[in-house]
Amino acid sequence: MAGRLGFGFSSSAPNTMIVTNTPAQDLAFTNFAYCSSADLRKFSTSGSAPGFALVGDSAVLSVRSHGSIQDGQIALNAIQRRHIKVSTGDTVSVSRFVPPDNFKLAVLTLDLDFVKAKGKNEQIDAVLLTQQLRKRFIDQVMTMGQRVSFEYCGTNYIFTVSQAVLEGMEDSTTTERGMVSAETYFVFETSPSSGIKIVNQRETMSSSIFKQKDLNLEKLGIGGLSAEFTDIFRRAFASRVFPPHVTSKLGIKHVKGMLLYGPPGTGKTLMARQIGKLLNGREPKIVNGPEVLSKFVGETEKNVRDLFADAENDQRAKGDQSDLHVIIFDEIDAICKSRGSTRDGTGVHDSIVNQLLTKIDGVESLNNVLLIGMTNRKDLLDEALLRPGRLEVQVEISLPDESGRLQILHIHTKKMSENSFLDKDVNLDELAKMTKNYSGAELEGVVKSAVSFALNRQVSLDDLTKPLDEESIKVTMDDFLNALHE
Ligand code: ADP
Numbered sequence: 001m002a003g004r005l006g007f008g009f010s011s012s013a014p015n016t017m018i019v020t021n022t023p024a025q026d027l028a029f030t031n032f033a034y035c036s037s038a039d040l041r042k043f044s045t046s047g048s049a050p051g052f053a054l055v056g057d058s059a060v061l062s063v064r065s066h067g068s069i070q071d072g073q074i075a076l077n078a079i080q081r082r083h084i085k086v087s088t089g090d091t092v093s094v095s096r097f098v099p100p101d102n103f104k105l106a107v108l109t110l111d112l113d114f115v116k117a118k119g120k121n122e123q124i125d126a127v128l129l130t131q132q133l134r135k136r137f138i139d140q141v142m143t144m145g146q147r148v149s150f151e152y153c154g155t156n157y158i159f160t161v162s163q164a165v166l167e168g169m170e171d172s173t174t175t176e177r178g179m180v181s182a183e184t185y186f187v188f189e190t191s192p193s194s195g196i197k198i199v200n201q202r203e204t205m206s207s208s209i210f211k212q213k214d215l216n217l218e219k220l221g222i223g224g225l226s227a228e229f230t231d232i233f234r235r236a237f238a239s240r241v242f243p244p245h246v247t248s249k250l251g252i253k254h255v256k257g258m259l260l261y262g263p264p265g266t267g268k269t270l271m272a273r274q275i276g277k278l279l280n281g282r283e284p285k286i287v288n289g290p291e292v293l294s295k296f297v298g299e300t301e302k303n304v305r306d307l308f309a310d311a312e313n314d315q316r317a318k319g320d321q322s323d324l325h326v327i328i329f330d331e332i333d334a335i336c337k338s339r340g341s342t343r344d345g346t347g348v349h350d351s352i353v354n355q356l357l358t359k360i361d362g363v364e365s366l367n368n369v370l371l372i373g374m375t376n377r378k379d380l381l382d383e384a385l386l387r388p389g390r391l392e393v394q395v396e397i398s399l400p401d402e403s404g405r406l407q408i409l410h411i412h413t414k415k416m417s418e419n420s421f422l423d424k425d426v427n428l429d430e431l432a433k434m435t436k437n438y439s440g441a442e443l444e445g446v447v448k449s450a451v452s453f454a455l456n457r458q459v460s461l462d463d464l465t466k467p468l469d470e471e472s473i474k475v476t477m478d479d480f481l482n483a484l485h486e
Contacts, residue, residue: 014054014095015042017074019086023066031140031148034075037065043096050139052097056084060097060177062140079147079158102166105178108142109163109187113194114155122155126200130186143177162189220274223411223440224404225267228395232258232275257360257371257390259332261378262397265441269330271397272372276326284326284372285310289334293352301355304335308359311369325369332373333380353382360390399439406432408440412447416475421454423476431480449483450475 023034033053035043043051043063050062053074061080069075074094076084086092110133112124132152142148142161149158166175167183190196217226260268269286276284285307292303311325329335336353360371373391375381385391400408409428416422435443454475 014093016091017072017094019081019088019090019092020069020073020075021088022075022077023068031061031080031137031142031146033061033063033080034066034069035063035073036069036071037067038071039069039074040065042094052099052141054095054097055080056086056092059084060141060143062179077149079149083146099179103179104167104181105142105164105184106167107163107165107185107187108161108178108180109189110159111162112188112190112196112198113158113160114196122195123197123199124152124188126186126188126198129188133186134180134182134184137180138182139179141177141179144174163187218407218411220278221411222267222271222274223406223408224400225271225397228397229271232260232271232393232395255393256369257373258393258395259373259375259378259381259386259391260395260397261375263399263439264376265439266397266399267440268374268397269328270440272328272374275372276328276370284328286328286330289329289331289336293334300335300352304352304355304359308362308369315368327369327371329371329373331375332385333375333377336373336382336385337380353385357384357390360385399437400443402432402436405435405438405443408443409447412444413475416451421473421475423474425477426475426480427477430477431484434484446480446483449486450479453479453482 017035017039032050033055037048040048040051040063043053045051048065050064052060053063054060055074055076059080061076063074066075074092076086081087084092114122129152133150136150137148142164144161144164146161147158148161149156151157164175164178166178167181188198190198217223217229222229260272262268273284273286287307292307293300307327308325311327314325336356371391373385378394386394406428409431413422413426413428431446435446438446454473458469458473
């Protein structure tokens with residue numbers, strides 16, 4: 001059966017192999033199939049790395065070689081044999097399974113059960129179990145509905161894969177199968193009759209996936225804001241990234257609105273945009289307060305209403321399946337100044353603030369909108385906008401410290417460094433020290449200005465038509481120092 005993502009099986013011509021038992025008792029606790037090292041070449045593209053095999057009609061397993069398995073045999077444990085409906089000695093068809101590009105599992109939901117219970121009311125620590133399962137099942141394929149046995153703290157358990165989500169898939173989309181990686185996030189389910197109690201499920205979330213995502217901040221081009229990003233991620237992301245039934249189990253409430261505030265040029269827009277992109281894979285809608293604020297009262301209110309129109313239409317058409325709409329509101333203070341604080345006496349602002357508040361409150365029923373407001377002047381904002389249920393998560397984005405500045409300088413000099421345009425004498429640590437109180441945008445400005453100094457050296461004033469000698473362009477420490485003193 002093809003996965004819902006639309007990828008079916010991709011495999012080579014089938015072969016047949018003789019089913020045999022797994023070589024040793026402990027190997028029964030993995031989901032690997034085993035074959036001889038000569039046969040591994042049928043499944044693996046590179047010598048000793050695990051391969052993937054389609055065994056029988058529908059089972060995909062990771063395959064490793066084992067010295068005790070003879071050529072032409074495939075070793076399957078009892079659970080695998082039952083799943084594939086074969087016995088030892090049977091002949092089974094096997095072929096190489098070529099995994100789709102993104103085969104790594106982001107979330108794997110497992111139904112836990114005892115096989116051999118030691119005692120009743122066994123308590124399982126989700127953090128520890130997650131570590132164990134990652135270690136034990138790394139690189140192994142998990143398929144929906146599959147049952148796998150394993151041992152944990154001296155007790156034998158069996159789990160059934162009840163949900164699988166691949167990395168990069170939209171939230172709540174499940175897949176047929178995928179491979180466990182060091183980052184796979186496990187959600188544990190148990191039936192009340194199993195007597196198993198799961199503790200620390202929430203902690204697995206904060207201790208694992210968020211840290212992993214942190215590492216990618218530099219890739220996202222965001223320097224020095226890892227604590228802030230994690231904070232935002234933790235509070236707003238989780239309710240989106242995980243499927244609804246997981247979030248409800250974890251007791252995470254959906255966050256509708258956030259406010260990023262702090263000095264200009266510190267990366268608020270940058271971060272909001274990346275969060276928007278990470279959440280639904282496309283550029284978020286960015287609007288700017290002063291732009292929305294048109295001269296005509298009625299029109300501004302209409303502008304505010306229009307902002308939410310797409311989300312409303314989507315919700316009407318697709319219900320729970322509606323896409324998430326991230327709306328980024330830059331300079332939100334232009335619109336949401338405290339009511340009664342403006343002196344024009346027309347009440348224009350008041351009515352706009354009211355309109356926006358009504359819309360945000362309406363998001364409760366919409367549930368497909370995340371509004372990210374940004375401002376350099378939090379003090380100007382109408383209090384009502386900051387109450388729970390509105391822009392309830394507020395994160396301050398301050399000027400970067402020295403290590404933040406270094407990260408930002410690294411980000412903005414990465415390209416030239418990769419292309420050997422950055423002279424060896426450029427000392428970014430030194431520059432980070434020298435740029436106290438510079439914002440990210442100002443640091444980017446310094447880099448650009450240093451580049452222009454370097455380019456100017458290449459331009460021959462005598463002959464402006466002379467082509468630029470790209471090879472010899474070097475941005476030097478002096479260029480940076482000149483840029484700083486500009
Ligand atoms: P804000 O919204 O806080 O006023 P922006 O996000 O618009 O600031 O920043 C403007 C530009 O400055 C960004 O596009 C980016 O190139 C650079 N910049 C600002 N802060 C950072 C940062 N923390 N890391 C990397 N680049 C940054």
